[in-house]
Amino acid sequence: MAEKAKQAEVEATEATTVEAPVVSEAKANPEKFLADFNWHNYQEGIDEVDDQQLKEFEKLVAENFVDTLNDEVVEGTVVHISDRDAIIDINAKSEGVISLNEFRYNPDLKVGDKVEVLIDVREDATGQLVLSHRKARVIKAWDRVNNAHDTGEIVNGFVKCRTKGGMIVDVFGIEAFLPGSQIDVKPIRDYDQYVNKTMEFKVVKINHEFKNVVVSHKALIEADIEIQKKEIIGQLEKGQVLEGVVKNITSYGVFIDLGGVDGLVHITDLSWSRINHPNEIVELDQKLNVVILDFDENKSRIQLGLKQLSKHPWEALAEEVKVGDKVKGKVVVIADYGAFIEVADGVEGLIHVSEMSWSTHLRSAQDFVSVGDEVEAQILTLDREDRKMSLGIKQLTTDPWTDITGKYPLGSKHTGIVRNFTNFGVFVELEEGIDGLIYISDLSWTKKIKHPSEFCAVGDKLDVVVLELDVEGRKLSLGHKQTTVNPWDKYETEFALETVHTAEISEIVDKGATVEFNEDIVAFVPTRHLEKEDGKKLKKGDSAEFKIIEFNKEFKRVVASHTAIFKAEEIKNVKVAAKKAASAAAEAKPTLGDANDALQALKDKMDGKA
Numbered sequence: 237m238a239e240k241a242k243q244a245e246v247e248a249t250e251a252t253t254v255e256a257p258v259v260s261e262a263k264a265n266p267e268k269f270l271a272d273f274n275w276h277n278y279q280e281g282i283d284e285v286d287d288q289q290l291k292e293f294e295k296l297v298a299e300n301f302v303d304t305l306n307d308e309v310v311e312g313t314v315v316h317i318s319d320r321d322a323i324i325d326i327n328a329k330s331e332g333v334i335s336l337n338e339f340r341y342n343p344d345l346k347v348g349d350k351v352e353v354l355i356d357v358r359e360d361a362t363g364q365l366v367l368s369h370r371k372a373r374v375i376k377a378w379d380r381v382n383n384a385h386d387t388g389e390i391v392n393g394f395v396k397c398r399t400k401g402g403m404i405v406d407v408f409g410i411e412a413f414l415p416g417s418q419i420d421v422k423p424i425r426d427y428d429q430y431v432n433k434t435m436e437f438k439v440v441k442i443n444h445e446f447k448n449v450v451v452s453h454k455a456l457i458e459a460d461i462e463i464q465k466k467e468i469i470g471q472l473e474k475g476q477v478l479e480g481v482v483k484n485i486t487s488y489g490v491f492i493d494l495g496g497v498d499g500l501v502h503i504t505d506l507s508w509s510r511i512n513h514p515n516e517i518v519e520l521d522q523k524l525n526v527v528i529l530d531f532d533e534n535k536s537r538i539q540l541g542l543k544q545l546s547k548h549p550w551e552a553l554a555e556e557v558k559v560g561d562k563v564k565g566k567v568v569v570i571a572d573y574g575a576f577i578e579v580a581d582g583v584e585g586l587i588h589v590s591e592m593s594w595s596t597h598l599r600s601a602q603d604f605v606s607v608g609d610e611v612e613a614q615i616l617t618l619d620r621e622d623r624k625m626s627l628g629i630k631q632l633t634t635d636p637w638t639d640i641t642g643k644y645p646l647g648s649k650h651t652g653i654v655r656n657f658t659n660f661g662v663f664v665e666l667e668e669g670i671d672g673l674i675y676i677s678d679l680s681w682t683k684k685i686k687h688p689s690e691f692c693a694v695g696d697k698l699d700v701v702v703l704e705l706d707v708e709g710r711k712l713s714l715g716h717k718q719t720t721v722n723p724w725d726k727y728e729t730e731f732a733l734e735t736v737h738t739a740e741i742s743e744i745v746d747k748g749a750t751v752e753f754n755e756d757i758v759a760f761v762p763t764r765h766l767e768k769e770d771g772k773k774l775k776k777g778d779s780a781e782f783k784i785i786e787f788n789k790e791f792k793r794v795v796a797s798h799t800a801i802f803k804a805e806e807i808k809n810v811k812v813a814a815k816k817a818a819s820a821a822a823e824a825k826p827t828l829g830d831a832n833d834a835l836q837a838l839k840d841k842m843d844g845k846a
Contacts, residue, residue: 309372314349324353324367332367339369341394341406352376373409380408381449385439393437393451395430403430405437405451412439418452421461422483422493425520461496468497472538474528477545482522490514492526492540499538501526506542508549508582510568517542549582550623559615563627567609575601577611577627585625587613592629594636594669604629636669637710644670644702644712649719654696662688664698664714672712674700681717681724682756682792723756724789731757731784731794736801740779741766749774751782757794759784765797774798 315331316323322339324332332353339345354372355365384391393405393412403414414437416424441450480492480499489502506517518524526540557563565577565585574588592604605611613627636643644650644666652664652672661675679691692698704713731737731753739751741761748762761782766773774780786795 308355309352309375310355311350312353312367314345314347314351317345317347322351324351324369326353326355326365326367328365330365332365334367334369341409370409377408377410381410381412381439382442385442388438390436390438390456391451392434395433395435397431398427403427405435407437407439407449407451410449412437412449412451414451414453418450418454421454421457421496465496468495472528472531474530476528477525478528479523479525480540482518482520482524485514485518485520487513490518492524494538497538499526499528499540501540501542505529505540505544508543508546509578510576510584548623549580550620553580553583553620557615557618559618561615562612562632563615564610564612567605567607567611570601570605570607572600575605577613579625579627583625585613585615585627587611587627587629591616591627591631594630594633595665595671630669636667637707640670640707640712641705644705646702646705648702649699650702651697651699652714654692654694654698656694657688659687662692662698664700666700666712670712672700672702672714674698674714674716678703678715678717681720681722684792724792727757728787728789731787733784733787736781736783737796738779738781741774741776744776749776751796753794759794759796761796761798765799767799769802 310326312324312326312332314322315325317336319336321333321335322345324334326332332355334353336345339351345351351369352372353367353369354375356368356371380391383389391407393407393414395414396404396406396411398404399413402416403419405412405414416427418440419427419430435453436456437451437453438455439449440452440455442448478494480494482490483493483498484491487503489500490506492499492501501514503511503514506514511517524542525545526542527544528538529541529544530539531537563579563585565579567575568578568584569576572589574586574591576584576586578584587601587605589599589601589604592601593599611629612632613629614631615625616628616631617624617626619625650666652666655663655665655671657663661673662679663671663673665671676685676688679685679688683691685691698716699719700714700716701718702712703715703718704711706712737753739753739759741749742752742758743750745760748760749766751759751761753759759782761774763773765785768774768780780798781801782796782798783800784794785797785800786793788794
């Protein structure tokens with residue numbers, strides 16, 4: 237307290253010392269004192285500054301002094317760079333510090349560079365000015381991005397990394413999206429090659445609501461290509477040979493980039509030889525020459541050819557090649573009717589299935605060859621003009637019909653394999669190329685067969701006898717039943733007319749019944765011949781005697797009767813009675829009436845009246 241009182245006393249003394257001469261001057265010359273009195277200093281407490289000096293002062297303030305308002309973007313100067321930070325002077329009370337991480341996009345930052353910064357905080361807890369270059373870039377970047385979008389300005393961007401469907405690009409500090417389809421005019425297979433590269437882009441889309449920016453590098457290329465495209469399209473002519481790059485490969489062909497214009501080489505125009513996929517001939521990004529085959533009126537669809545640049549293989553086929561020559565080739569295509577064999581690059585011949593085997597029983601071509609097989613064949617026909625060739629495999633072996641009469645004479649017995657059926661018979665293969673037909677009537681002596689499948693199956697072995705041979709017609713008639721004795725020769729005696737056999741009624745059928753005497757003989761019994769002696773009829777399962785009343789060897793028909801058994805006995809009795817009556821009459825000389833009575837009694841007995 238004593239120090240403060242002493243200091244106040246000193247200040248009062250100084251003030252008194254200053255004011256004393258002023259008071260004495262006012263007393264000596266009051267008028268002059270009032271005229272010269274500085275009323276501004278008296279009222280404001282400071283010396284008055286003239287207008288010129290004030291304007292110069294305001295100008296200096298405006299140029300050098302920054303009003304450090306929060307969230308304001310200003311320009312600063314880099315005054316020092318350390319290992320981690322950059323010191324920025326914005327003409328404020330103090331400098332600001334910004335991490336070098338915010339300048340990663342600008343590795344060439346140096347002292348003296350002007351940079352935009354955002355005043356985050358005028359003074360933090362330590363009195364330090366807090367600045368941000370990244371935030372300033374974002375604020376300014378949106379203005380620049382919008383301007384670039386509106387004006388079509390080309391901007392530079394730094395490709396930061398890959399993302400799903402494209403790339404992330406730093407444009408003015410904003411993370412923009414670069415779709416994969418907008419990187420280049422050709423499909424991109426390696427996205428990583430663009431990471432950490434600075435490229436030129438066009439801003440193609442901005443979503444202000446979600447703060448999304450989409451950029452395109454392809455748009456810049458297309459602009460250049462469009463000019464080239466018009467020049468190329470204007471000069472297109474059929475037959476013109478151009479250099480292109482393989483842009484895309486599909487299962488049906490190859491797309492070629494002709495320098496901004498795409499053309500298609502169909503798979504059939506890639507090679508004179510057959511190929512399964514275009515990648516057997518070309519690969520992506522390969523440079524090659526192609527010829528223009530055709531294009532539409534607008535020249536937007538261009539058909540190209542590659543094989544047309546080389547000579548057609550048929551034209552290069554040696555003149556010495558002729559019908560009858562043996563050739564080797566590879567199976568390239570198989571159809572049901574035959575196989576195509578490539579005997580030289582681009583030269584194919586057809587082996588029809590009928591020329592694969594001497595067998596008349598045709599099969600599928602797959603039964604003889606497979607794709608990729610190396611085969612030998614003989615040229616059957618050759619048409620150089622139409623570029624067609626037919627081949628044969630069977631011609632390389634001897635025709636089995638050449639000595640058919642020696643191997644298969646009439647009446648000879650053989651064993652064959654059942655190959656297929658028809659409604660009228662069975663085809664049996666005796667050897668490769670030798671087929672014979674067994675008619676359905678020659679399958680069995682005794683069985684009545686409606687279809688051959690009832691008798692045998694495909695693949696079965698059958699014993700046969702050669703019945704007929706037509707060498708010119710290449711036909712062979714066979715028989716199976718002829719390999720055994722005809723049982724009907726024996727049955728003709730065993731089941732002769734009037735012979736009697738015992739059996740059961742097996743089935744009741746229309747107009748009668750059937751009786752099985754053995755496995756071959758099935759006799760028919762008409763309804764009226766089923767009557768028993770007591771007047772009743774035989775039923776299924778009844779056992780009885782039957783008399784053969786009809787036997788036809790040719791048609792294998794047997795008819796039997798049960799009724800005939802006891803009817804015959806009655807007739808026999810009548811004859812015996814008549815004979816006895818005649819003998820008695822001769823001895824006793826009976827009257828005519830007596831004889832008639834005896835005959836009438838027998839007749840009544842036969843008719844069932846007695």
